[in-house]
Amino acid sequence: MSQHTDTIVKMVLDSGRDGPHILLLSGVHGDEYEPMIVNHRLYQQLKGQIVRGRITFVPNGNETAYQSASRYGTDGLDLARICPGNRTGTCSEQSAYLVSELIKTADYLIDMHTGGVLYDIFPLAGYGLHTNPDVLNQQRRMALSYGLPLVWGTDPRPDGRTLSVARDAGIPAIYLEYGGGTGFRSYVVDAYVAGTLNLLRQLGMIAGEWIKPAPEKVFWIEDARQDSGFLQGKMPSPADGIYLADARVGQQIEKGAKWGRLANPVTGTTTDLFADESGLVFLMRNTVKVGEGDALGGILPITQPGKVTIDEEGNATKEPEVDFTSVFR
Numbered sequence: 001m002s003q004h005t006d007t008i009v010k011m012v013l014d015s016g017r018d019g020p021h022i023l024l025l026s027g028v029h030g031d032e033y034e035p036m037i038v039n040h041r042l043y044q045q046l047k048g049q050i051v052r053g054r055i056t057f058v059p060n061g062n063e064t065a066y067q068s069a070s071r072y073g074t075d076g077l078d079l080a081r082i083c084p085g086n087r088t089g090t091c092s093e094q095s096a097y098l099v100s101e102l103i104k105t106a107d108y109l110i111d112m113h114t115g116g117v118l119y120d121i122f123p124l125a126g127y128g129l130h131t132n133p134d135v136l137n138q139q140r141r142m143a144l145s146y147g148l149p150l151v152w153g154t155d156p157r158p159d160g161r162t163l164s165v166a167r168d169a170g171i172p173a174i175y176l177e178y179g180g181g182t183g184f185r186s187y188v189v190d191a192y193v194a195g196t197l198n199l200l201r202q203l204g205m206i207a208g209e210w211i212k213p214a215p216e217k218v219f220w221i222e223d224a225r226q227d228s229g230f231l232q233g234k235m236p237s238p239a240d241g242i243y244l245a246d247a248r249v250g251q252q253i254e255k256g257a258k259w260g261r262l263a264n265p266v267t268g269t270t271t272d273l274f275a276d277e278s279g280l281v282f283l284m285r286n287t288v289k290v291g292e293g294d295a296l297g298g299i300l301p302i303t304q305p306g307k308v309t310i311d312e313e314g315n316a317t318k319e320p321e322v323d324f325t326s327v328f329r
């Protein structure tokens with residue numbers, strides 16, 4: 001089925017004065033609802049409040065994915081893998097094209113997500129480790145300004161993402177992840193709204209003092225290893241089965257500790273699952289029935305607040321007492 005999407009629904013608040021153009025994007029994945037509500041709430045709340053620059057709000061980036069309550073559009077495509085899309089392609093390709101064209105007009109991109117139906121995710125702001133140090137530092141500043149407990153810089157090389165469109169255009173960009181599963185989490189909305197307002201204050205786009213992030217509360221990891229940010233590749237399930245998780249998002253776990261079990265409903269046999277790394281459990285699969293190779297969850301190698309930097313070869317450097325002043329210079 002091909003649906004033609006010549007425009008994308010967007011709202012704009014313009015101060016009428018010079019300043020940055022922010023693109024606040026949600027609905028790239030159609031089963032991630034809290035960010036859609038964030039977009040509308042901020043649009044209402046910020047009317048008449050912006051003192052410089054402008055904000056473009058795109059609440060529903062992939063219409064057919066929302067209509068099918070799915071990560072994927074009705075063409076089966078994931079918008080976050082096909083950017084910059086195709087103006088005359090399938091429905092998701094057209095949405096990817098329109099989103100990508102909008103990104104190129106922005107000075108900052110904020111792409112809001114959740115774990116969707118499949119995952120629960122620890123609150124995080126993420127970005128690619130951009131090769132331009134100025135862009136990278138602006139992304140660090142944006143991510144830290146959200147005040148979420150996890151800040152995650154990853155391999156910037158994967159293509160097809162909204163962030164890779166921004167990367168190629170030299171536009172600072174971050175994405176947000178928090179929660180997921182069935183049901184609606186108003187605390188995710190509250191956290192994203194508060195973080196966006198803080199970023200806007202930090203950028204001088206709305207009045208008020210911005211709140212500096214507290215280094216002693218932030219788990220900050222920058223991991224340059226290949227595909228370090230690829231969630232769907234984490235902890236592949238060894239078999240089909242019924243997934244019984246013991247680990248919980250937000251906990252610390254030791255490598256080799258019990259992660260959960262996989263039960264076979266036909267034979268009744270169970271297989272124990274163990275943590276493949278020590279650190280913070282930041283990702284957990286929500287669905288009970290899993291297939292072989294499905295990502296069951298993820299651990300980040302950070303055990304306390306502060307910063308961990310991992311180079312391409314996997315060598316880690318820890319800074320327990322991290323100073324944010326160089327980022328907010």
Ligand SMILES: [Zn+2]
Nearest residue numbers: 029032113114
């Ligand atoms: Zn998503």
